[in-house]
Amino acid sequence: MRQDIEENKQTEQEPYEGLSETIKEKLSWFEDQKIGVIFHWGxxxxxxxxxxxxxxxxxxWARKKPWREDLATLRKEYWAxxxxxxxxxxxxxxWAEKCKKAGFRYMLFTTKHHDGFSMYDTKESTFKMTSDRCPFHLNEKADVFQAIMKSFQKAGIATGAYYSKADWHCPYYWVPGEHARGRxxxxxxLENPQMWQKFEDFVENQLLEICxxxxxxxxxxxxAGWVNARNEQLNMPKIIGKLRQHQPTMLVVDRTIGGEFENYVTPERKIPEIAPEKVWESNIPLANNWGYVPNDVYKPFSTILESILxxxxxxxxxILGIGPKPDGTLPKEAEAIMAQLGDFLTTYGEGIYESRAIPELSIDNWYFTKKEQVIYGFSLASQEKPAILNISALKAVCSIAKIEDLxxxxxxxxxxxxxxxxxxGQVIGIKIYENEICL
Known part of the structure; x- marks a missing residue:
C-alpha cells in the first residue's frame, strides 16, 4: 500500500481569509476549467x-520490489x-494535441520531483536535463519544461508547474555525510539555521526561474507537504510575494498546509465524502502510479468516467495523472483513455465545463450540475435496464419547462x-430548462 498520499482533512474544511479580488477571480476561472492533466516525468x-x-x-513501502538490493547502491545508480x-x-x-482532443483545459508538469532532478534549465543545480552529463542536453527540447509550456500554451491549454519543496539531491537538504533517515x-x-537558509534561498531561486x-x-x-510543517519552515510570504511580481494572477497550492498559500485543496486519489469548504481538485492517476512503470495497471474508462461525474x-x-515513457511518448493505455474522455466531453462537456454543484439536489444514480438557469443530469448507462428519473424529486428544487436529451x-x-x-453508450445526459428562462 502506498504511503505517499498527503492529506489534511482540517485544511480541506477551513474557510478562506483575506483573498484578494485577483485571486478570487482566478479561482472562479479555475472552477470553470473542470478537467486537467498532470504529468509525472523524470x-x-x-x-x-x-x-x-x-x-x-x-x-x-516503495521498496517492496527494490530497484537495487541495498539502499546505497540504489541511490548511487538512481542518481546516475x-x-x-x-x-x-x-x-x-x-502531447498538447492529444490533450486538447481529450478535453483537458489545464496542464501541470513536474519541474522537479523529490529526487531533485530538474526537468528545466535551472541555474541552481547541475543535476538537470540540460546538463552536459545528460545525453539529451544537445536536443532543442532539452529544456523540457520550456518545450511543454510553449506547446500547451500554443494549443490554448492553461499551464502550471508542479514543484517539490523537498530536494534529496540538494546538499543543503540532504547534507553530504549526514544520515538522511527519511524524506x-x-x-x-532549528539547530542548523544557516544550512536551512541556504536551502530556502535555493528553493526561492528555482521558483523564481520557473515563474x-x-x-x-x-x-x-x-x-512535499512535510516542508512547511513542523520545523521545516520556508518564508512563504517573502517567496510568494516575489513570485507574484512575475505572475500576479497565479494560483498557489501549498498542498495540505492550509492558510494563505493553499488557494485550493487537492484530495489525492479519492473523492471526498463531503465537499471541501475551499475550491478543490481531486487528483487521480490513470494507472496505479503517477509516473511510468512498465506493465502498470490502468483504470477502465468507466471508472474514470464515474469519478469525473x-x-x-x-x-x-x-486532474488526471499520466506518466510518460522514458522515450518521450505517452503510454498507449493512457492515450486510449484520453480518446474516450475526448469523445465523452465532445458530446457532454456542455454540462461539465463552467458548471457548478447543486448541493440541494440529490437523486440516487444521478449526478447533477448547473450553469445559470440550466440543470444538467447524468446517469451511468446500463444496457439491460433504463435509467429512471423521478421528476417529482426534481420539481422540489426547480420549476421545469422542458427536458432534452443532451x-x-x-x-x-x-x-x-x-x-x-x-x-x-456509457452515460445518459439530459438538459433541464427551468421556467425562468423559457417563458
Whole structure:
C-alpha cells in the first residue's frame, strides 16, 4: 500500500481569509476549467519505479520490489540515471494535441520531483536535463519544461508547474555525510539555521526561474507537504510575494498546509465524502502510479468516467495523472483513455465545463450540475435496464419547462412524473430548462 498520499482533512474544511479580488477571480476561472492533466516525468520513468520514493530510507513501502538490493547502491545508480535518460521521441506538440482532443483545459508538469532532478534549465543545480552529463542536453527540447509550456500554451491549454519543496539531491537538504533517515532534511533546521537558509534561498531561486522564464504560469502546485510543517519552515510570504511580481494572477497550492498559500485543496486519489469548504481538485492517476512503470495497471474508462461525474457534481475539478515513457511518448493505455474522455466531453462537456454543484439536489444514480438557469443530469448507462428519473424529486428544487436529451437535442417526454431513458453508450445526459428562462 502506498504511503505517499498527503492529506489534511482540517485544511480541506477551513474557510478562506483575506483573498484578494485577483485571486478570487482566478479561482472562479479555475472552477470553470473542470478537467486537467498532470504529468509525472523524470528519472523515475527511466528506472520504471514508483516515482523517486525508493530513495527515502524510511519509505520502505516503495521498496517492496527494490530497484537495487541495498539502499546505497540504489541511490548511487538512481542518481546516475541522468547519464542514460534520453527521450528522443519526445514531441510536446503531439502531447498538447492529444490533450486538447481529450478535453483537458489545464496542464501541470513536474519541474522537479523529490529526487531533485530538474526537468528545466535551472541555474541552481547541475543535476538537470540540460546538463552536459545528460545525453539529451544537445536536443532543442532539452529544456523540457520550456518545450511543454510553449506547446500547451500554443494549443490554448492553461499551464502550471508542479514543484517539490523537498530536494534529496540538494546538499543543503540532504547534507553530504549526514544520515538522511527519511524524506525529511538530514538535520533539524532549528539547530542548523544557516544550512536551512541556504536551502530556502535555493528553493526561492528555482521558483523564481520557473515563474520568470516560461510565460504564463496559471498554477504553482507545491508538493512535499512535510516542508512547511513542523520545523521545516520556508518564508512563504517573502517567496510568494516575489513570485507574484512575475505572475500576479497565479494560483498557489501549498498542498495540505492550509492558510494563505493553499488557494485550493487537492484530495489525492479519492473523492471526498463531503465537499471541501475551499475550491478543490481531486487528483487521480490513470494507472496505479503517477509516473511510468512498465506493465502498470490502468483504470477502465468507466471508472474514470464515474469519478469525473461524482467529483464535478460535487463542485470539484478533476486532474488526471499520466506518466510518460522514458522515450518521450505517452503510454498507449493512457492515450486510449484520453480518446474516450475526448469523445465523452465532445458530446457532454456542455454540462461539465463552467458548471457548478447543486448541493440541494440529490437523486440516487444521478449526478447533477448547473450553469445559470440550466440543470444538467447524468446517469451511468446500463444496457439491460433504463435509467429512471423521478421528476417529482426534481420539481422540489426547480420549476421545469422542458427536458432534452443532451446528446441529440430531442425533447423528452415525461410520463407519470417519471423519465425513462435507455442509452447505447456509457452515460445518459439530459438538459433541464427551468421556467425562468423559457417563458
Amino acid at each position: 528519472l523515475y520513468s527511466q528506472a520504471g519505479i514508483v516515482e523517486s520514493w525508493q530513495l527515502s530510507e524510511e519509505d520502505e 540515471l541522468n547519464e542514460q535518460f534520453n527521450p528522443t521521441l519526445f514531441c510536446p506538440d503531439e 525529511y532534511a538530514s538535520y533539524d533546521p 520568470s522564464n516560461y510565460g504564463p504560469v496559471d498554477i504553482l502546485w507545491l508538493d 461524482k467529483i464535478v457534481s460535487m463542485g470539484g475539478n478533476v 446528446k441529440t437535442g430531442v425533447l423528452l417526454e415525461i410520463t407519470d412524473d417519471r423519465l425513462s431513458l435507455l442509452s447505447s
